[in-house]
Amino acid sequence: MPSVLDRRPAQAAAAASRPAPSRRRTRILALPEARWALAALVLFLIALPLDVLGGPAWLRASLYAAVYLAGGWEPGREGLRAVRDRTLDVDLLMVVAALGAAAVGQVLDGALLIVIFATSGALEAVATARTADSVRGLLDLAPATATRILPDGGEEGVPAGSLTVGDTILVRPGERIGADGLVLDGSGDVDQATITGEPLPVAKQPGDEVFAGTVNGTGALHVRVGRDPADSVIARIVTMVEEASRTKAPTQLFIEKIEQRYSIGMVVATLTVFAVPLALGSAVQPALLRAMAFMIVASPCAVVLSTMPPLLSAIANAGRHGVLVKSAVVMERLGRIDAVALDKTGTLTEGTPRVTDVRPRSGSGLDADGLLALAAAAEHPSEHPLARAVVRAARDRGLVLAEASAFTSVPGQGITATVGGHTVRVGSPDRLASTGALAVSGARPGGPEAGSTATGSTETGDTETGSTETGDTETDDTVQALEGEGRTAVLVLRDGDPVGVLGIADRLRPDAKATVTALTGLAGRPAVLLTGDNGHAARRLAGLVGITDVRAGLLPQDKVAAVREWEARGRRVLVVGDGVNDAPALAAAHTGIAMGTVGSDLALETADAVVVRDELAAVPATVALSRRARRLVVQNLVIAGSFVLALTAWDLFGTLPLPLGVAGHEGSTVIVGLNGLRLLRERAWTGSSPAPHRAV
CATH class of the missing domain: 2.70.150.10 (Calcium-transporting ATPase, cytoplasmic transduction domain A)
Incomplete structure (x- = not known):
C-alpha cells in the first residue's frame, strides 16, 4: 500500500474539495474479489434447490459450472502465482479438489468448497481496503x-x-x-x-x-x-498506523498454519495413489477412480468447516449482543490475549461531562433548582462543553431558563451575562478571583475558566491545583470538597457574590470495575491504564476500578511504545480505546477493540472489533466466547482428522466404495458443522463468563 503521507496537506489542491472519510471509503463491490465471491454465492444458492428438487440436468450443470468459474477464478489465480513462486498453497489445492470432486460426480461438494474459499478471500480483501481508507481519512483532521x-x-x-x-x-x-x-x-x-x-x-x-x-x-x-x-504529531499517527498494519505478523487460522505441508502432502499422496497401481499393471480408469476417491476423502473440506463455523457462529452471537468482530481471524486472536491495556476517557468513562453536584450557598435565597437554572440561563449562549453540560442538566430537570443578555465569554476567564437584571458570572473560583469578580476578599489568583481543565479535569478523580480560596468559608469548603472527590468545581456569582458551586465530572461507566476485574482474570495479569490525561486524574480513576499500573500523559507514540514493549516480552496485548490517539496502539496490538458510540472513525476502522452499544462488559464476554470457539475448533479438527485418517486408510489398504467414501466425508462435514453452530445459542453468550486464564 503506498504511503498515505504522499497525500499530505502540502499537496492538497483545496480543503473544501476533499471528501469526508465516510464518503471515500472503498465500496465493497468495487473489489473484484467481492464481486466474484458474490456471484458464486448467488449462483450456488440458485443451483442448490434445483439439485435437491431434481431440476433439468443441463441447467444444474450450467449453474455449477458458473459457480466454479466465478468462485474459483481469484483463488485459482492466486494459487498459480504461488506455484510460480515455487510454493503451493491451499487456494490452488481447493480448486483442484473441487475439480476432482466434479470429475467423479460430486459436483455439489466441489461447488460448496469453492464458495467457502471465495468468500473468505473476499472478506480479507475488504478488510485490507477498509484499513487503508481509515488511515487516509486521518489526514482530513x-x-x-x-x-x-x-x-x-x-x-x-x-x-x-x-x-x-x-x-x-x-x-x-x-x-x-x-x-x-x-x-x-x-x-x-x-x-x-x-x-x-x-x-x-x-x-x-x-x-x-x-x-x-x-x-x-x-x-x-x-x-x-x-x-x-x-x-507533526498527526502525521506521525498516520505513519504509526501504516507501519503497524504492515508489520503486524499475520495471524492465521490453525488450518492455514499447516496449509503448505498439507497441500504438498495431499498432492504427492494423490499422485502416488494414481501412479502406483498403474506401475503394478492396473487399468487407468480404476486407478483414477481410486485417486479421485482419495482426493475427496482426504480433501480439507471438513477441516475447513472445523474452523469456520465455530468462529463465524461466535461472530454472529457477539453481533447480536452489540459487538462487531471483523473476521474469523480476529475472533480466534481474541481468545489468545494474555495482557490488557485500557484507555480512560470514553472507554472506562462515558466521555461526556455531566453535572454531578448542585450546591447552593446558604443565605443566597436559591435552592438547587434555582442555582442550576441561573447558571444554565447564563451559560445557554455558550458552546463550551461544560456550558452544554450545565444546560443539559437544567433541561433534564425540566427547568425553565430565563432570557440572558449582554453575554460575553473571555477565553481563560469565564462567561458573564445579565439574567433577570442581575450580573451573573460562571467560571472557576481561581479565575473569578483573579479578575476581581468576587465581592469578597482574600481571593487567590490563577486558574482556568469554567470551560478549562487546569483547576481540575472532568475525569472522576482529578484535582491538580490544591485548594481554592474565594474569601468565603462556606464556598471554599464546598469547592475543596468537590475537588477532593475528583469533580471540576464551577463557581456561580450573582452581582459579585457567590451563590453556589456546581460539580462536574465525566462519569465512570457503571460496568467499568467489573470489566477490569473480568479482563484481569481472563488475561492472567492485572490490566494497565494508558491515557493521555494527567497523572492525578488517571491514578484516582484507576483506584476506583482496581488498576494499579498507570501510564499517564502519553502521546500516541508512547502508547505504541508501551504495547510493543509488552509484545517484545511475548505478551499478546488487547488494547481497548476509542479515539484517534488510540488508533496506533489499536493497530499495533495483538487485538484492538474500539468503543462504538464515542469512538472516532479511525479507531473504529483500525480496531479489530467494535463494541457498538458501548457496553464495556461485552469486552470480557467476547474474549470468553472466543475461547469457547477455539475449544470447539480443536474438537472439530480432531473429529475431521479422525474421519480423514480412517477413510484414507480404508482407501489405501482396502477397497473403499466411492458412495461410502462420499457419505463418510459428508458425514464428518455435517458433524463438525453442527458442532460449530452450537455457539449460535444464547447460552453460548451467557455462558461465556470470565474464567481464569489458561492456554488454549
Whole structure:
C-alpha cells in the first residue's frame, strides 16, 4: 500500500474539495474479489434447490459450472502465482479438489468448497481496503490551508504543508491548527482530544504547545511553527498506523498454519495413489477412480468447516449482543490475549461531562433548582462543553431558563451575562478571583475558566491545583470538597457574590470495575491504564476500578511504545480505546477493540472489533466466547482428522466404495458443522463468563 503521507496537506489542491472519510471509503463491490465471491454465492444458492428438487440436468450443470468459474477464478489465480513462486498453497489445492470432486460426480461438494474459499478471500480483501481508507481519512483532521502572518503584519493563505519552522500562523476561533508549534500571542480553549484524549478543551496561553489538527474553540491564537508539517504529531499517527498494519505478523487460522505441508502432502499422496497401481499393471480408469476417491476423502473440506463455523457462529452471537468482530481471524486472536491495556476517557468513562453536584450557598435565597437554572440561563449562549453540560442538566430537570443578555465569554476567564437584571458570572473560583469578580476578599489568583481543565479535569478523580480560596468559608469548603472527590468545581456569582458551586465530572461507566476485574482474570495479569490525561486524574480513576499500573500523559507514540514493549516480552496485548490517539496502539496490538458510540472513525476502522452499544462488559464476554470457539475448533479438527485418517486408510489398504467414501466425508462435514453452530445459542453468550486464564 503506498504511503498515505504522499497525500499530505502540502499537496492538497483545496480543503473544501476533499471528501469526508465516510464518503471515500472503498465500496465493497468495487473489489473484484467481492464481486466474484458474490456471484458464486448467488449462483450456488440458485443451483442448490434445483439439485435437491431434481431440476433439468443441463441447467444444474450450467449453474455449477458458473459457480466454479466465478468462485474459483481469484483463488485459482492466486494459487498459480504461488506455484510460480515455487510454493503451493491451499487456494490452488481447493480448486483442484473441487475439480476432482466434479470429475467423479460430486459436483455439489466441489461447488460448496469453492464458495467457502471465495468468500473468505473476499472478506480479507475488504478488510485490507477498509484499513487503508481509515488511515487516509486521518489526514482530513489536518487543515489543507493555514493563514501565515507576513513580516509586515499582513496575512496570506498558504497550503499547510508549505509551512516551515519559524513561520507564524493565525488561528481564528473554530479553525483547526495547521502545524505543531508554540502560542506566541492570544489565548483560547483548544480541543486536543484527537492527540491526547483529554475530554475537554484545554486553555492555551503564550508559551503553551499546540498540535496540528486540533481545534481552537475561542479566542485567536498566533502560533510559531515548531515542526515541519510532515513531522507533526498527526502525521506521525498516520505513519504509526501504516507501519503497524504492515508489520503486524499475520495471524492465521490453525488450518492455514499447516496449509503448505498439507497441500504438498495431499498432492504427492494423490499422485502416488494414481501412479502406483498403474506401475503394478492396473487399468487407468480404476486407478483414477481410486485417486479421485482419495482426493475427496482426504480433501480439507471438513477441516475447513472445523474452523469456520465455530468462529463465524461466535461472530454472529457477539453481533447480536452489540459487538462487531471483523473476521474469523480476529475472533480466534481474541481468545489468545494474555495482557490488557485500557484507555480512560470514553472507554472506562462515558466521555461526556455531566453535572454531578448542585450546591447552593446558604443565605443566597436559591435552592438547587434555582442555582442550576441561573447558571444554565447564563451559560445557554455558550458552546463550551461544560456550558452544554450545565444546560443539559437544567433541561433534564425540566427547568425553565430565563432570557440572558449582554453575554460575553473571555477565553481563560469565564462567561458573564445579565439574567433577570442581575450580573451573573460562571467560571472557576481561581479565575473569578483573579479578575476581581468576587465581592469578597482574600481571593487567590490563577486558574482556568469554567470551560478549562487546569483547576481540575472532568475525569472522576482529578484535582491538580490544591485548594481554592474565594474569601468565603462556606464556598471554599464546598469547592475543596468537590475537588477532593475528583469533580471540576464551577463557581456561580450573582452581582459579585457567590451563590453556589456546581460539580462536574465525566462519569465512570457503571460496568467499568467489573470489566477490569473480568479482563484481569481472563488475561492472567492485572490490566494497565494508558491515557493521555494527567497523572492525578488517571491514578484516582484507576483506584476506583482496581488498576494499579498507570501510564499517564502519553502521546500516541508512547502508547505504541508501551504495547510493543509488552509484545517484545511475548505478551499478546488487547488494547481497548476509542479515539484517534488510540488508533496506533489499536493497530499495533495483538487485538484492538474500539468503543462504538464515542469512538472516532479511525479507531473504529483500525480496531479489530467494535463494541457498538458501548457496553464495556461485552469486552470480557467476547474474549470468553472466543475461547469457547477455539475449544470447539480443536474438537472439530480432531473429529475431521479422525474421519480423514480412517477413510484414507480404508482407501489405501482396502477397497473403499466411492458412495461410502462420499457419505463418510459428508458425514464428518455435517458433524463438525453442527458442532460449530452450537455457539449460535444464547447460552453460548451467557455462558461465556470470565474464567481464569489458561492456554488454549
